[in-house]
Amino acid sequence: MRMFLQLGLGFVLLAAQYASGIVVPSSQCRRQCGNVEIPYPFGIDPGCSLTQGFQLSCKVQDGIPKPFRGAFEVLDISLTQGTTRVLNYILGYCYNTSTRSMEYFGRYGGFNEGDPSSPYRLSDTQNRFTVIGCSALALISDYDGTGYQGLGVATCRNLSDLVNGSCSGMGCSQTTIPKRMYYYDTTFSASVNTSQIWEFNRCSYAVLMEAAAFKFSTTYVNTNKFNDTYNGRVPMILEWAIRDVKSCDAAKQNTTGTYACLSANSKCVDSTNDQGYTCNCTNGYAGNPYLLDGCKDVNECNHNPCPSDGYCRNIAGEYRCSCRVGKKYVTESNTCNPNIGFIIGVTMGLFGLMVIVMITIFWGQMILQKRKLNKVKQEYFRKHGGVLLFDKMKSEKGLAFNVFSEAELIHATDNFDSSRIIGKGGHGTVYKGIIKNMSVAIKRCAVVDERQKKEFGQEMLILSQINHKNVVKLLGCCLEVEVPILVYEFVLNGTLFELIHGKNQASQISFNTLLRIAHEAAEGLSFLHLYASPPIIHGDVKSSNILLDDNYMAKVSDFGASILAPSDKEQFVTMVQGTCGYLDPEYMQTCQLTDKSDVYSFGVILLEILTGQLPLKLEGSEKQRSLSLIFLSAMKENNLEAVLVNHVKGQESMELLRGLADLAKKCLDMCGDNRPSMKEVADELNRLRKLSLHPWVQLGVETEVENLLGGDTTGGYEIELSGYPMGESENQPINPRSSYYAR
Ligand SMILES: *[C@@H]1O[C@H](CO)[C@@H](O)[C@H](O)[C@H]1NC(C)=O
Numbered sequence: 001m002r003m004f005l006q007l008g009l010g011f012v013l014l015a016a017q018y019a020s021g022i023v024v025p026s027s028q029c030r031r032q033c034g035n036v037e038i039p040y041p042f043g044i045d046p047g048c049s050l051t052q053g054f055q056l057s058c059k060v061q062d063g064i065p066k067p068f069r070g071a072f073e074v075l076d077i078s079l080t081q082g083t084t085r086v087l088n089y090i091l092g093y094c095y096n097t098s099t100r101s102m103e104y105f106g107r108y109g110g111f112n113e114g115d116p117s118s119p120y121r122l123s124d125t126q127n128r129f130t131v132i133g134c135s136a137l138a139l140i141s142d143y144d145g146t147g148y149q150g151l152g153v154a155t156c157r158n159l160s161d162l163v164n165g166s167c168s169g170m171g172c173s174q175t176t177i178p179k180r181m182y183y184y185d186t187t188f189s190a191s192v193n194t195s196q197i198w199e200f201n202r203c204s205y206a207v208l209m210e211a212a213a214f215k216f217s218t219t220y221v222n223t224n225k226f227n228d229t230y231n232g233r234v235p236m237i238l239e240w241a242i243r244d245v246k247s248c249d250a251a252k253q254n255t256t257g258t259y260a261c262l263s264a265n266s267k268c269v270d271s272t273n274d275q276g277y278t279c280n281c282t283n284g285y286a287g288n289p290y291l292l293d294g295c296k297d298v299n300e301c302n303h304n305p306c307p308s309d310g311y312c313r314n315i316a317g318e319y320r321c322s323c324r325v326g327k328k329y330v331t332e333s334n335t336c337n338p339n340i341g342f343i344i345g346v347t348m349g350l351f352g353l354m355v356i357v358m359i360t361i362f363w364g365q366m367i368l369q370k371r372k373l374n375k376v377k378q379e380y381f382r383k384h385g386g387v388l389l390f391d392k393m394k395s396e397k398g399l400a401f402n403v404f405s406e407a408e409l410i411h412a413t414d415n416f417d418s419s420r421i422i423g424k425g426g427h428g429t430v431y432k433g434i435i436k437n438m439s440v441a442i443k444r445c446a447v448v449d450e451r452q453k454k455e456f457g458q459e460m461l462i463l464s465q466i467n468h469k470n471v472v473k474l475l476g477c478c479l480e481v482e483v484p485i486l487v488y489e490f491v492l493n494g495t496l497f498e499l500i501h502g503k504n505q506a507s508q509i510s511f512n513t514l515l516r517i518a519h520e521a522a523e524g525l526s527f528l529h530l531y532a533s534p535p536i537i538h539g540d541v542k543s544s545n546i547l548l549d550d551n552y553m554a555k556v557s558d559f560g561a562s563i564l565a566p567s568d569k570e571q572f573v574t575m576v577q578g579t580c581g582y583l584d585p586e587y588m589q590t591c592q593l594t595d596k597s598d599v600y601s602f603g604v605i606l607l608e609i610l611t612g613q614l615p616l617k618l619e620g621s622e623k624q625r626s627l628s629l630i631f632l633s634a635m636k637e638n639n640l641e642a643v644l645v646n647h648v649k650g651q652e653s654m655e656l657l658r659g660l661a662d663l664a665k666k667c668l669d670m671c672g673d674n675r676p677s678m679k680e681v682a683d684e685l686n687r688l689r690k691l692s693l694h695p696w697v698q699l700g701v702e703t704e705v706e707n708l709l710g711g712d713t714t715g716g717y718e719i720e721l722s723g724y725p726m727g728e729s730e731n732q733p734i735n736p737r738s739s740y741y742a743r
Pocket residue numbers: 080081082269278280281282283284
């Protein structure tokens with residue numbers, strides 16, 4: 001009852017398998033017999049093989065289980081090669097000395113699967129029909145199958161003819177067999193016997209065996225133990241395949257039959273020996289192609305197929321070799337070669353990146369710096385009243401006043417190059433600059449106080465509007481910098497100071513010219529005083545601030561500096577304005593700079609003209625140092641002639657000289673209120689000039705100028721700096737031969 005149930009269950013399972021068209025061998029099937037593995041399609045147990053032909057038996061011999069196909073012990077099965085190695089029997093043919101006859105020895109020699117549907121074929125490539133003996137003639141035949149008949153002949157005279165390892169007829173012969181043999185039979189020729197030579201070769205042997213397992217030894221002539229391992233038997237190779245169809249193509253098209261290559265990643269291989277096919281896993285996979293999912297991915301990296309200095313990466317069915325950074329894998333040679341392109345690429349890439357980063361940083365910093373600078377500039381501009389100035393400039397269109405940028409002035413002066421300096425003094429440094437092909441004098445002021453910073457724009461505006469032929473024109477200013485920079489008209493012909501005190505000059509210049517220059521300067525100063533209220537005070541009137549243009553016309557310069565000078569009461573103590581020798585004594589006491597201070601200083605200039613003396617002398621007693629003191633005491637003693645310059649004495653009418661001396665005396669009055677205004681001074685000078693007019697004087701102006709220029713000019717420019725013991729030499733040339741003065 002129980003048996004019946006089991007059988008029934010088995011039938012149901014079998015039916016299910018065939019219905020799906022896929023035969024799945026049970027996991028209960030034994031896959032091992034002794035040391036031999038039995039892979040599907042082979043099987044030991046019923047229903048465990050693909051077909052009957054693959055059915056093996058597992059027999060225990062000498063206590064060891066061994067698989068058998070019929071009478072032949074199976075040594076191993078190769079799925080990839082489609083081969084089975086079995087042990088074949090050696091057939092002997094021997095002379096029996098006691099019976100004096102020939103007898104067969106050993107098991108009947110042959111192999112018989114008996115049917116072409118059998119999976120097995122005798123391997124024609126690996127097997128040889130091997131015959132041993134000195135008088136042996138053996139026949140191999142396949143009457144049942146192909147009708148093939150083959151002979152194996154081995155002969156020798158005596159054993160010394162035999163050579164170890166040589167199997168080519170002498171005592172040993174090997175014969176190949178044709179394909180498609182699934183049957184063979186062996187017989188020895190009865191006409192050939194060993195009765196004559198039995199003393200050294202009693203037996204002949206014949207066997208179909210694996211050629212690789214055979215190596216001839218002379219001892220084989222007298223034993224059937226060709227290979228000690230197998231004790232009278234030898235390996236033979238059978239090639240198996242699924243033979244019920246002709247080929248792979250047929251198998252794939254046959255819908256009734258079952259295609260044996262079930263596994264994914266498997267392929268069908270046509271049998272090379274007779275019809276049929278085998279299955280194989282595709283490249284990169286290994287396992288059993290006859291089972292579902294039997295082909296498994298091979299981890300090729302286990303045996304590291306890549307170069308020793310490379311890396312291996314296993315992927316499905318394949319592997320990839322890679323090399324370290326900077327090296328390239330070359331498939332053809334399986335080596336890691338230096339990757340020039342990569343190295344260059346990486347180098348270039350890194351370089352490029354670096355350059356980009358550097359440029360970015362550079363630009364970033366540039367922009368930041370620029371922004372910072374602009375902010376500072378704007379701040380200064382605002383502080384210096386630039387906004388106010390701009391508003392005013394907008395409302396008063398056509399104003400010939402410029403607000404220069406710092407960059408413009410830097411460009412104009414070669415970045416304030418020292419070679420461009422044309423004057424240096426307490427208030428700042430004057431540079432020669434070129435703006436729009438026009439020469440200008442650019443004054444960089446030394447100090448400025450907070451109060452004035454705020455009013456600077458306003459005051460610049462006033463100064464800029466001053467337009468008088470005897471006043472150096474202020475062209476513009478720059479407010480973007482900490483201390484404002486002033487840009488003046490460039491006046492190139494030296495100063496009144498040089499004209500009077502330059503070597504050999506005073507004697508050559510006519511008194512009338514000096515008088516004209518003084519008058520013009522007075523007109524300029526007067527204009528300044530009357531132009532605005534409160535009056536614009538020059539603050540540093542002196543002969544070196546009276547510039548001369550091409551036509552020796554006077555131009556009062558440096559008036560802008562006065563408003564830049566600190567006016568704080570405290571600061572006044574230290575920051576005395578003006579130049580020694582010209583200083584208004586009242587101003588020294590009150591620290592109050594007035595228009596009359598300028599009048600006093602102008603009086604000193606008149607003295608210079610009259611006496612040709614420096615306003616302050618180092619030598620002599622205290623009383624004799626100050627020109628004004630010397631003059632005033634001479635006037636008191638009614639001894640004007642003592643102080644007059646020599647060449648003037650005889651030439652000029654005493655009336656003119658006395659008038660001029662009187663004017664100077666008035667200007668030098670200790671009390672500012674008693675001094676005449678600048679306007680009065682100018683008018684008086686005008687009157688005196690008319691008084692002095694002689695016809696030749698007017699004509700002689702040009703002549704004089706010519707003489708002046710034709711003279712020893714270089715000598716004439718040397719300035720006696722010793723005249724300014726305190727170094728307050730505003731506008732004194734550092735390089736007396738600079739183009740500012742040269743012509
Ligand atoms: C099966 O594949 C293996 C390796 O993939 C190869 O060595 C073998 O020769 C193949 N067998 C047949 C019958 O093609």
